[in-house]
Amino acid sequence: MFKSLHMKLMLIMLLLITSLMAVVGAFLTTNVSSFYIDSFREQMNDMFGSDVEADGVALAKNASFMSDLLSAAEVADGANQMQDILDANAGKLGIDYRTRNYYILDGSSGAVLVKSDEIDTTLAATPNLLSALNGKVGDKSDLTADYMDVAIPLSGGENGYIIYILDSRATVSSLNSQLFTIIMQALVIGLLISVLFSYLLSKTLVGPIEKVTEGAERLAGGDFGNKLPVESPDEIGILTGTFNHMADVLQDSLNAVENERNKLDTLFLHMTDGVVAFDHDGTLIHCNPAATQLLQRSIPKETVFDELFGSVYPLAQILTLQRPNYADAEMMVSDKTLELYFAPFSDKASGGVLVVLHDETEHHRSEERRKEFVANVSHELRTPLTNVRSYAETLRDSGGDIPQATADSFLDIIITETDRMTHIVQDLLTLSRLDAGNTEMNFSRFDFGASISSVVRANALEAKRRSHELKLEPAQSLPLIFGDRQRLEQVMMNILGNAIKYTPDGGHILVTAGTAGEHVWMEVSDDGIGIPEKDRDHIFERFYRVDKARSRESGGTGLGLSIAKEIVERHHGTIRLARHDGPGTTVRLTLPIRLEDLQA
Numbered sequence: 156m157f158k159s160l161h162m163k164l165m166l167i168m169l170l171l172i173t174s175l176m177a178v179v180g181a182f183l184t185t186n187v188s189s190f191y192i193d194s195f196r197e198q199m200n201d202m203f204g205s206d207v208e209a210d211g212v213a214l215a216k217n218a219s220f221m222s223d224l225l226s227a228a229e230v231a232d233g234a235n236q237m238q239d240i241l242d243a244n245a246g247k248l249g250i251d252y253r254t255r256n257y258y259i260l261d262g263s264s265g266a267v268l269v270k271s272d273e274i275d276t277t278l279a280a281t282p283n284l285l286s287a288l289n290g291k292v293g294d295k296s297d298l299t300a301d302y303m304d305v306a307i308p309l310s311g312g313e314n315g316y317i318i319y320i321l322d323s324r325a326t327v328s329s330l331n332s333q334l335f336t337i338i339m340q341a342l343v344i345g346l347l348i349s350v351l352f353s354y355l356l357s358k359t360l361v362g363p364i365e366k367v368t369e370g371a372e373r374l375a376g377g378d379f380g381n382k383l384p385v386e387s388p389d390e391i392g393i394l395t396g397t398f399n400h401m402a403d404v405l406q407d408s409l410n411a412v413e414n415e416r417n418k419l420d421t422l423f424l425h426m427t428d429g430v431v432a433f434d435h436d437g438t439l440i441h442c443n444p445a446a447t448q449l450l451q452r453s454i455p456k457e458t459v460f461d462e463l464f465g466s467v468y469p470l471a472q473i474l475t476l477q478r479p480n481y482a483d484a485e486m487m488v489s490d491k492t493l494e495l496y497f498a499p500f501s502d503k504a505s506g507g508v509l510v511v512l513h514d515e516t517e518h519h520r521s522e523e524r525r526k527e528f529v530a531n532v533s534h535e536l537r538t539p540l541t542n543v544r545s546y547a548e549t550l551r552d553s554g555g556d557i558p559q560a561t562a563d564s565f566l567d568i569i570i571t572e573t574d575r576m577t578h579i580v581q582d583l584l585t586l587s588r589l590d591a592g593n594t595e596m597n598f599s600r601f602d603f604g605a606s607i608s609s610v611v612r613a614n615a616l617e618a619k620r621r622s623h624e625l626k627l628e629p630a631q632s633l634p635l636i637f638g639d640r641q642r643l644e645q646v647m648m649n650i651l652g653n654a655i656k657y658t659p660d661g662g663h664i665l666v667t668a669g670t671a672g673e674h675v676w677m678e679v680s681d682d683g684i685g686i687p688e689k690d691r692d693h694i695f696e697r698f699y700r701v702d703k704a705r706s707r708e709s710g711g712t713g714l715g716l717s718i719a720k721e722i723v724e725r726h727h728g729t730i731r732l733a734r735h736d737g738p739g740t741t742v743r744l745t746l747p748i749r750l751e752d753l754q755a
């Protein structure tokens with residue numbers, strides 16, 4: 156109920172006014188009472204002189220009054236005479252015959268002889284009266300009593316007299332009750348005014364605070380557009396200004412955070428590595444498209460860490476890592492090898508784990524290819540070396556017992572095997588230079604048709620020796636092309652040489668050529684042994700041979716087509732097996748006419 160500032164202010168005001176009035180009331184009533192008592196005592200002191208003393212100093216202010224009284228007391232009708240004196244001085248004594256009266260009592264019995272009021276009062280035996288009965292002036296005042304009195308013993312007559320002045324304090328009581336009424340009225344008016352004031356005050360104070368609160372709520376809702384008006388230069392105005400400034404700073408910070416997030420989002424969206432983030436409970440926070448692709452599965456929001464990587468690395472162990480440490484592991488997804496990096500992204504309990512997925516498949520494959528290549532090279536070189544060694548040993552160990560013709564044939568084999576090794580080494584050198592990209596190419600514009608004719612002519616003898624029918628059917632006109640003539644002729648030689656090699660004697664080999672758009676092409680078809688379906692994709696690989704024995708027999712290294720492919724690719728061309736109906740093979744070479752344009 157008293158939670159709102161309105162109510163609190165009002166309550167404070169009410170309490171303030173009430174307590175103020177209570178203090179004023181108490182102060183006033185106390186002061187009125189003591190003033191009344193003081194003035195009574197003063198009057199008595201003035202009249203009764205040194206017999207009534209306030210502080211022990213003897214005073215005789217009204218000596219004639221006292222001496223009159225004393226002389227009246229001496230005569231026979233003393234009491235009545237004294238009454239006359241008292242009546243004559245009633246004004247000075249404050250005797251009003253209602254609230255303050257005088258009594259003349261018998262000095263020893265205390266019986267009332269004369270009195271000023273008409274009422275039949277019985278006097279109470281007050282301490283002052285008792286003191287007078289004992290012959291002493293009774294002038295002690297008692298603040299707690301509801302009366303004031305003074306009792307003066309006088310000698311005279313038979314027993315002496317006591318003049319007793321008694322004030323019922325009714326005047327001060329009625330004054331106090333009037334004061335009380337006034338204070339209560341003032342209190343009611345004060346309360347009404349305080350309610351009004353507290354309302355106005357709270358309006359002035361709370362209004363702007365409520366506006367700032369509304370602004371804060373709008374801010375919390377993401378609305379930074381509306382600035383709060385600064386209506387006054389006071390503390391509330393400063394608060395509003397500070398609040399506006401805070402909103403600006405907050406907006407700037409949020410914009411900066413938003414920018415950063417957008418940058419990260421874009422990065423995550425387009426990076427080729429997969430990124431998956433989990434909180435410390437293992438619940439998915441973020442996952443980029445590359446991760447979905449690499450893991451080859453959909454990753455819905457409810458996916459947890461254990462479902463994806465639990466078998467690879469335990470989450471709890473990653474969370475214990477101190478940044479920037481990370482853990483890595485390998486994971487196979489169908490035929491892909493993924494390298495996984497696990498890192499905690501915050502040391503705090505609210506942190507989590509970031510998993511980066513990198514596709515290592517290609518790296519693995521090329522590593523395997525490299526190993527395979529090294530194994531192939533060793534194997535290819537070992538076979539001729541073994542042959543050379545065994546024939547050379549035989550010759551050495553024979554001690555000249557071998558017939559000359561046999562020895563010569565052994566030496567021929569040694570020379571052939573050495574040539575083969577030289578071939579292999581040369582081919583490997585060519586390939587490694589092409590791989591390294593430091594093969595010097597002598598580019599020039601040359602006649603594509605003339606090159607084909609020259610290659611066909613160079614192979615005519617070998618074709619004839621194998622009883623092949625070698626035909627060249629070039630298009631009417633072939634353009635000049637740009638390239639390394641020598642190397643491209645080496646490619647053509649390889650294709651045509653293979654056709655001659657892998658076609659049984661008496662076969663038919665057809666060389667055709669033409670242009671297609673921006674390209675020239677050459678096809679070599681034979682009706683030879685052909686290439687089985689399963690091997691078609693592989694014959695451009697290094698050391699790949701369909702029939703190893705046959706290839707080796709014909710002096711092949713298994714590197715010719717792979718070198719050809721490298722050279723053609725350096726010319727932005729293609730070399731591939733074309734569709735071939737019937738037995739045999741067709742190899743098609745395509746080259747751009749204006750290579751210089753492509754290189755530019």
Ligand code: ADP
Nearest residue numbers: 653654657685694700701706711712713715716
């Ligand atoms: P090689 O030195 O063994 O001829 P290549 O790289 O030139 O090596 O050829 C690779 C393999 O492709 C050959 O070993 C052969 O098995 C096959 N090949 C190439 N051309 C033909 C063709 N015209 N007919 C049948 N097989 C072929």
